[in-house]
Amino acid sequence: MTTARQPGPILDCNGRTLDLSVPRVMGILNVTPDSFSDGGRFFSLPAAIDHAAKMIEEGAAILDIGGASTRPGSAEPSLQEELDRVVPVVEALAARFPVPLSVDTYRPEVMREAVAAGAGLINDIYALTRPGALATAAELGVPVCLMHMQGTPRTMQDNPQYDDVVAEVRDFLRARAQACEAAGIPRAAILLDPGFGFGKTLEHNCRLLRELRAIEALGYLLLIGVSRKSMIGAILNKPVEQRLYGSLAAAVVAVREGARIVRAHDVRPTVDAIAVAHAIGR
Numbered sequence: 001m002t003t004a005r006q007p008g009p010i011l012d013c014n015g016r017t018l019d020l021s022v023p024r025v026m027g028i029l030n031v032t033p034d035s036f037s038d039g040g041r042f043f044s045l046p047a048a049i050d051h052a053a054k055m056i057e058e059g060a061a062i063l064d065i066g067g068a069s070t071r072p073g074s075a076e077p078s079l080q081e082e083l084d085r086v087v088p089v090v091e092a093l094a095a096r097f098p099v100p101l102s103v104d105t106y107r108p109e110v111m112r113e114a115v116a117a118g119a120g121l122i123n124d125i126y127a128l129t130r131p132g133a134l135a136t137a138a139e140l141g142v143p144v145c146l147m148h149m150q151g152t153p154r155t156m157q158d159n160p161q162y163d164d165v166v167a168e169v170r171d172f173l174r175a176r177a178q179a180c181e182a183a184g185i186p187r188a189a190i191l192l193d194p195g196f197g198f199g200k201t202l203e204h205n206c207r208l209l210r211e212l213r214a215i216e217a218l219g220y221l222l223l224i225g226v227s228r229k230s231m232i233g234a235i236l237n238k239p240v241e242q243r244l245y246g247s248l249a250a251a252v253v254a255v256r257e258g259a260r261i262v263r264a265h266d267v268r269p270t271v272d273a274i275a276v277a278h279a280i281g282r
């Protein structure tokens, strides 16, 4: 049997192509001090490059590089700290690998320097709401991912509340996407993400995943991140290192409900799981 390839969206990520005619995995590369140590307390660039190479070999279509931990309750790093973490990694990866690179940041200065170093997508957990972020992203001309969050990373899990979580997340994402379009970002270069775990209870997260089509109906591409998250841990009562199979189950549901990019730590298993989900169809 031959399967005719359906035409689908293709993103131009600063000269690198991201083909979303099928769902893809975005490999997570955290470049915070607690990841890729040199054995002591220093960040190791070679270790980060090795991990990136492994994720690409396992089938990641894009890597997401983040230098500001968004762990619930966490404080923000300084701008200089974030630049020092992110920019050398983007530079090193852009020189070595052909895949598009995403930068997980909400700071205009980091967006600018990362894109100059070769990054081709801006992934912003604040959905370009922070001062200067929207204008900068529009000027840089790369695709953007807009994520919903209630509150801030410091406080978001204290007591998340919604009248109707799906309607509220949908309306927020629609408004942010419209703001992007008004600033000149093409509709086709906008990705939306409901932000699993960002100011949501387990019930909120499950409802959002089950009703992802309500957000897909806005007509933008969907990106989701569920990998190893506390929602998986809460369902299974398992620590972070035992959440792979649960994460795959959630990724499969997300693809079935329309997700085009799945942000994940465990690339090979996620690639296989979503390929099967996609082949079965919706």
Ligand code: 7PM
Pocket (backbone or CB within 6 Å): 028, 069, 070, 071, 072, 104, 123, 124, 125, 145, 147, 193, 195, 196, 223, 224, 225, 226, 227, 228, 229, 263
């Ligand atoms: C600690 C707790 C460290 C949580 C990191 C996290 C998303 C994201 C993150 C997401 C988009 C994680 C999160 N999550 N960007 N950045 N969507 N677009 O679990 O779900 O990776 S950080």
